[in-house]
Amino acid sequence: MEKRSSNRNRKEKSDFFERVYRVAAMIPFGRVTSYGAIAKYLGAGRSSRMVGWAMNNSHRAFAAGEKETIFIPAHRVVNRNGILTGKHHFGNSTTMQQLLENEGAIIENDRILNFSEIFWNPSKEL
DNA sequence: AAGTTGACGTAAC
């Protein structure tokens, strides 16, 4: 029995993060999803926070076994309200919004108006 | 080493 919790046992990186990266990378162009949706797809349930954390580390994300960094379209991942909660992590607060608008999303006041239209559910469509 | 925080979400009040 090995300790899989506590103390970063990054022996092979957490399965969670690994999956999060993959799912996030699968988000189609012009579509968006939520942290919860990804967490749910992973069977994480409520651990949607980890998804966000994974994104935070996505800048140095490595897939298990892969030696190349994966581009994580973090701008396509928003909270369940369709609000760009992580916009502040893109360096410039406008970057995330601009990227999404460039993909056809309609954003106003940091919120995706057509969120329900472009929402991409991994559990459903994957 | 232990406690706190964190790109969230759901339930309860």
Add this chain to the structure above:
DNA sequence: TGTTACGCCAACT
């Protein structure tokens, strides 16, 4: 309908 509390697990201090 807005706010408060809690859970989840890893990273950070």
